Amino acid sequence: MSTILIIDDSSFQRTLIRKTLTNEQFTCIEADNGRLGLEMAERESPDAIIVDLLMPDLNGIEFLQAIQEKGITIPVIVLTSDIQDATRDLCLKLGARSFLNKPLRPDDLIPAIRKVLEPSGDI
Amino acid sequence: MEIAPQDLDGIRELVNIGVGKGAGILSEMTGSTIELTIPEVSIYTPDEFGQLASQIGTERYSAISLDFRGAFSGMAYSIIPADSAHILIDAITGEEPSDNGAERPFTSIHAETLKEIGNILINGVMGSITNVLKSQLTYSLPSYCEADIPSLIQKVGQEHREAILLAETHMFIRNLNIEGKILMIMGSASFEILVERMREISRDSEA
Numbered sequence: 012m013s014t015i016l017i018i019d020d021s022s023f024q025r026t027l028i029r030k031t032l033t034n035e036q037f038t039c040i041e042a043d044n045g046r047l048g049l050e051m052a053e054r055e056s057p058d059a060i061i062v063d064l065l066m067p068d069l070n071g072i073e074f075l076q077a078i079q080e081k082g083i084t085i086p087v088i089v090l091t092s093d094i095q096d097a098t099r100d101l102c103l104k105l106g107a108r109s110f111l112n113k114p115l116r117p118d119d120l121i122p123a124i125r126k127v128l129e130p131s132g133d134i
Numbered sequence: 135m136e137i138a139p140q141d142l143d144g145i146r147e148l149v150n151i152g153v154g155k156g157a158g159i160l161s162e163m164t165g166s167t168i169e170l171t172i173p174e175v176s177i178y179t180p181d182e183f184g185q186l187a188s189q190i191g192t193e194r195y196s197a198i199s200l201d202f203r204g205a206f207s208g209m210a211y212s213i214i215p216a217d218s219a220h221i222l223i224d225a226i227t228g229e230e231p232s233d234n235g236a237e238r239p240f241t242s243i244h245a246e247t248l249k250e251i252g253n254i255l256i257n258g259v260m261g262s263i264t265n266v267l268k269s270q271l272t273y274s275l276p277s278y279c280e281a282d283i284p285s286l287i288q289k290v291g292q293e294h295r296e297a298i299l300l301a302e303t304h305m306f307i308r309n310l311n312i313e314g315k316i317l318m319i320m321g322s323a324s325f326e327i328l329v330e331r332m333r334e335i336s337r338d339s340e341a
Contacts, residue, residue: 020275021246021249021250022243023227023243023246023247023250024250065253065276066275067275091257092253092254092256092257093257093273094257094258094262094265095261095265095270095271096265096268097264097269098261098270113254113257114159114162114163114254
């Protein structure tokens with residue numbers, strides 16, 4: 012089953028996401044900041060990444076820039092409280108495959124994950 | 135800059151849109167109906183603001199704050215009475231309240247949960263406003279504290295205190311019987327940018 016890397020500084024959010032994903036038989040690994048998330052993305056090669064934006068130690072925007080610079084092609088889904096159109100546009104421009112807003116909605120997240128796990132799957 | 139009554143009315147409407155979005159989010163998270171009041175928007179000098187703070191009272195609140203910067207800058211608070219914090223957290227996490235209710239210790243996990251709730255709510259409010267204005271803000275990490283409103287106001291940075299725009303609205307979470315507030319505080323420079331941007335949008339919509 013696919014492994015999903017969850018990067019969010021809030022353990023409350025990570026727990027919600029993990030429960031949602033494990034209910035669907037996904038395996039989860041977690042990081043509580045962008046820098047650790049980047050290290051885990053390189054080391055563990057997950058099948059997809061869910062990343063928050065507002066985080067200490069490499070925020071989500073910086074994380075997207077970093078994986079683009081490193082040529083990492085793991086699909087990334089942004090899951091954030093930030094509902095600004097400009098933020099959404101920036102994330103998609105930086106290579107995010109999907110942009111979802113908190114609060115977490117399993118009916119949005121699970122299809123988004125399945126979609127990006129398809130070959131060349133875009134939302 | 136001369137501030138006309140229609141400018142304040144425009145800001146009130148803008149805040150109303152943002153709070154409407156925030157209330158929708160909070161309703162989804164709590165499964166409760168949220169009742170809103172019409173936002174009150176006022177401009178104060180620092181002296182007036184200090185007097186206001188001293189008149190507000192000393193009820194303790196659980197407060198989540200975010201600094202915002204970009205097109206304009208300031209500080210936003212999402213606050214609820216401190217003794218309601220457990221009720222809100224239980225409603226959102228689905229935990230069963232224990233018998234001693236408010237007497238439970240408030241742990242760092244509870245604070246973090248509340249911080250994330252406030253973060254989502256404030257982002258809903260501020261993000262709606264910037265989307266209307268076709269602008270963008272960046273946010274600080276959310277902070278949590280327990281304090282009365284005068285103490286919260288004292289935390290507002292000096293840069294926002296030359297003349298102060300205070301937008302305040304009340305949200306009543308009916309099923310949980312919790313009344314919260316959203317406070318948005320901006321200094322005069324940011325306030326003028328906000329007004330100018332609103333006037334531009336208004337002119338564009340008339341063109």
